[in-house]
Amino acid sequence: MSREEPLLSADHESLTVLHELAQVLELGVLTVDRNLVVTSCNRWLSAALEAGGPELVGRPLLDAFPELRGGPAELALLGALAGSTTVWAHRFHRYFLPLPPRPPAGDGRFERMQQSAHIMPIVRHGEIDGVVVLLQDVTERVAREEQLRDALSRAEVASQAKSDFLASMSHELRTPLSAIIGFMDLLESEMVGPVQPLQKQYFGRVKLAAKHLVHIIEEILTFSRVEAGKEPLQPEMVDGVALTRSVVELFEPQAATKGLLVREGVPDTPVMLFTDPTKLRQILINIVGNAMKFTESGHVDVCVESHAERVTFSVRDTGPGMTDTDLERIFDPFTQLDQSLTRSKGGTGLGLPVSRKLAHLLGGDLIVSSVPGEGTTFTLWLPLVTSIEPALPASTLGLPLIN
Amino acid sequence: MTSRPVDHDALTELFNIGLHRAAAALSELTGQRIVVDLPRLWVCPIQETHLRLRELIEGELATVHQIFMGNIAGDAILVLEYENASRLAALLTHGDVGRDGRLDQSAREVLTEVGNVILSSCLSAFGDMLHVSVTFSVPRIHVESLEGMLRSIKVESNELQYTLLAATRFRLTEGEVGGYLMIAVGIASLELISEALADRDR
Numbered sequence: 234m235s236r237e238e239p240l241l242s243a244d245h246e247s248l249t250v251l252h253e254l255a256q257v258l259e260l261g262v263l264t265v266d267r268n269l270v271v272t273s274c275n276r277w278l279s280a281a282l283e284a285g286g287p288e289l290v291g292r293p294l295l296d297a298f299p300e301l302r303g304g305p306a307e308l309a310l311l312g313a314l315a316g317s318t319t320v321w322a323h324r325f326h327r328y329f330l331p332l333p334p335r336p337p338a339g340d341g342r343f344e345r346m347q348q349s350a351h352i353m354p355i356v357r358h359g360e361i362d363g364v365v366v367l368l369q370d371v372t373e374r375v376a377r378e379e380q381l382r383d384a385l386s387r388a389e390v391a392s393q394a395k396s397d398f399l400a401s402m403s404h405e406l407r408t409p410l411s412a413i414i415g416f417m418d419l420l421e422s423e424m425v426g427p428v429q430p431l432q433k434q435y436f437g438r439v440k441l442a443a444k445h446l447v448h449i450i451e452e453i454l455t456f457s458r459v460e461a462g463k464e465p466l467q468p469e470m471v472d473g474v475a476l477t478r479s480v481v482e483l484f485e486p487q488a489a490t491k492g493l494l495v496r497e498g499v500p501d502t503p504v505m506l507f508t509d510p511t512k513l514r515q516i517l518i519n520i521v522g523n524a525m526k527f528t529e530s531g532h533v534d535v536c537v538e539s540h541a542e543r544v545t546f547s548v549r550d551t552g553p554g555m556t557d558t559d560l561e562r563i564f565d566p567f568t569q570l571d572q573s574l575t576r577s578k579g580g581t582g583l584g585l586p587v588s589r590k591l592a593h594l595l596g597g598d599l600i601v602s603s604v605p606g607e608g609t610t611f612t613l614w615l616p617l618v619t620s621i622e623p624a625l626p627a628s629t630l631g632l633p634l635i636n
Numbered sequence: 637m638t639s640r641p642v643d644h645d646a647l648t649e650l651f652n653i654g655l656h657r658a659a660a661a662l663s664e665l666t667g668q669r670i671v672v673d674l675p676r677l678w679v680c681p682i683q684e685t686h687l688r689l690r691e692l693i694e695g696e697l698a699t700v701h702q703i704f705m706g707n708i709a710g711d712a713i714l715v716l717e718y719e720n721a722s723r724l725a726a727l728l729t730h731g732d733v734g735r736d737g738r739l740d741q742s743a744r745e746v747l748t749e750v751g752n753v754i755l756s757s758c759l760s761a762f763g764d765m766l767h768v769s770v771t772f773s774v775p776r777i778h779v780e781s782l783e784g785m786l787r788s789i790k791v792e793s794n795e796l797q798y799t800l801l802a803a804t805r806f807r808l809t810e811g812e813v814g815g816y817l818m819i820a821v822g823i824a825s826l827e828l829i830s831e832a833l834a835d836r837d838r
Contacts, residue, residue, distance in 0.1 A: 316771040317760075318702075320752045322745035324729050325665050349745050351774055371741075378733075378742055385736055 248273065248355075251365070261348075261368035263330075264355065269294050269310055272363060281332050281346065281370075298330060306330075309352040313364040321350040323371050330368065347372045399457035403450045410450070414443045452583040455515070456566065459590040466594065471510045472503040473544050477537050480517040487525050488533070498536035506544050506617055508595050513615070516588040516599065517546060520611040523584065524550035531608070542617055543597070549610040555603040563601060564589045588613075642826070646833040648677050650765060651802050651817075654758030661753045666728050671807040672754070678801045682820060685799040686786055692803070692816070693717050698739060699785050700751025702775045704759050707768035708828055710821035711789045712759055714751040716813070718779065721747055724806060724813040739779065748777045754804075758817065766832045789820050798826045 248264065252275040255262040261278035265271050271289040274282075282289065288297075294310070295302045306329055309319040321329055329350040351367040417440045419425060421433060428436070458464040481497055488495045524533045531551025538545045555563065566586040585599075592599040597615035655672040662670045678688060698721035700714040716724060718739070725734030725743040728750060733743040752775040763770040778785070802817040821829070 316706075316769045317756055318752070318772045318774055320745070320749045320775055322742070322749040324732055324742055324746050325749060353774060354771065356771075374741060378740055381740075382736070 248365075252276075255367065259370070261330075261366075261370075263289070263294075263366040263368070264363055265294050265310065265366075266363045267314060267361075269364075271297070278368065300331060310364050310366075313352050313354045314361055316354055316361060318354070319350075319352040321348075321352070323347045323349045323375060326350075329366060346370050347375050393461065396457045396461035399453055400461060400463065403454035403457065407447060407450050407454070410443050410447050414440055414447070417443070452587055456583050456587045456590070459587065459594060464591075464594060466509045467511070468507050468509050470505055471508055471513065473506055473513075473537050473539075473546065474499045474502075474504050476510060476514060477517060477535060477546060480514060480521055481535050483518065484521055484525055491525070491528075492530065493525065493528060494532035496532055496534045498534060500537065500539060504537055504539045504544055506615060508615055512591045512595055516591050516613055517548075519584045519588045520548045520599075520613065523611070524548050524552065524609070528552035528608075539617075543614045544617060545612055545614045547610055547612040549608060551608045554605040554607050554609055555601075556605050560601060560603060564599075642679050642830045643833045644677065644679070646836060647679065647800065647829075648674065650761055650833070651677060651758060651800075654761035655754070655804065657761065658754040658757035661757060662728070662750060665749075665753065668730075668809055670728075673805040673807065674802055675805055676803040678799075679826075680799055680801065682786075682789070682797055682799050685801055685818070685820075686782070688801065689715070689782055689786075689816070693782065695719075697721075697780055697782060697785060698744075698747060699778050699780060700748055700755065700775050701778060701785075701788065702752065702755050703773040704755075704770050705772075706763065706770040707766060708762060708770060708821060708825040710819060710825055712755040712772075713785065713789070713818045713820075714754055715785065715816040715818055716747075717815075720813045720815060723811070724750070724815070727806075727808045727811055727813065730810075744777045748775050751775055751777065754817065758819070762829065765836060766828060797821075797823050 252262050252273070255275050256277055259277060260275075261281060262273070262275040263271060263278055264273045270293050271291065274289045278289075295307060301307055305326060309317075309321070312319055328345050328348045329352075330348070332346040332348070347370070348368045349371050350369070353365050353367075354361045355363045355365050417436050420428060421436045421440075455464065477499055478497065481495055484495065521533070521535060528550040529552070533551075534547075534549040536545075536547045536549075538547075564586050566583055589599040592613055592615070595615055597613060599611065599613045601609065601611050603609040651674050655674055659670050659672040662672070680688065693715065694717070696718040698716050698718050702712050704710060704712055719737060722734035722737050722739050722743060725739065725746045726732075729746060733740065733746055739747070755775065756772055759770050759772070778788070780788075798821055800819040800821070804815050804817050806813045806815065
């Protein structure tokens, strides 16, 4: 639109074009003069009115539809005569003209055709000559959107229910397992009677299996708690170097058994950061454990680096590595790239998704890079902050600070 | 800038009058109490607007754009970050639309009507002050980048030179959302506004 031209010129030709165009687009077009007497009504609108509606052309609109009198529709029409353009969203005004539904509403939930509307002035020779109302039937679309919203809301409720179920179920499973392990210890210690060597061996296996089960349940529990937004943070000042060393020490026996070299690349001085040490430890155990699990020969490097605003912890291995397709899936829950590994290496496929979720919870991220045949590097970065808020998209915080 | 400097306080007051009208209209429309604040106002050349907005907002935007004509002419735009736009739509409709963070057709219609109310209320305040009538084009909602929005103003409008940029905050019972109101005018319109503001003070 050129800036000098009127909003809607009132010459016969342009109004005819509008009526024809509206017919194709299935819009209702109604024009009234300065006295709000209907001057034209397109075929679409006439057809919508045929189901018992009044004959419009030549009649004052407010006589044909007395319920518009004194309401927002009359205000919008008068506003247009004063030069304003008004749009009506059906969420605020279900309809402009009380028309029967088209097509008839299937479930009878809404007795009128729902409409969105534009009410605009018609300008002739620089003067406002009347008003044009464009009506769009949105009945079907609104119903579709509502169905979509309902489905989405049901899915959200179901997802929350699933997380709640997992959280409580995992707890219920863990409790009897603690009893099983405890009683196995008791039997093994021979406090309740002598145990034969073969029995002792079996007790050991039961205990090992039970501990493995506890570990899996712990992972599921953490995952569901983080997903349900119920994982509490207990941040404190932590030395990243000391914590990393303690994790590496945990894996030294396993490395020795496999003949792997574990190399530490950490600064000589402490790297202090304000974070939740349990969660940080959990992430490091997970990624170091993963490197140990999948590396058959070579070495695993564990490094800590301090930068201006962040601390990075990286674990590089000389394992089989991963392809780009594998990398895309690695943080998906319950995914282990080679399903046969689930049996040979153990694990739920939840370790990395949990670790990444925890990294996000700590305000950082866990990223991975890999070269097939050469190895994989997991890098965890955490912010060097003095307090922690769960990561929120900046946009949800609203307006940027303005003095 | 103009031959007469723009009286910043008077302009702020004028915007406040417009936003007060807009808030009243929105309150009536939605049946809930809505307050629209004006935390800050800038008058700057259009090139600077780009830089300033870049500092203030990021990501995809939802904008409601209306061209206005009359003795003063230009572009009026309500600018919201996408997430804030869907939050505002959700707040205004009690979660009826926009609740899932998406701007579907219904949410867009709601924002178009809201943008229309705000823009026309503010521009009517200008029109009343200048004793002229201002007519408006049909409001259009766009989901676009900041660059895209600025390009749309510059089209066929070499004479557009200044922007009145207002940071606004919509406060509703269940929360608040920040946004920006941008009125881009040519030097001639800005002169008229500036003169009228000065005359009003006398």
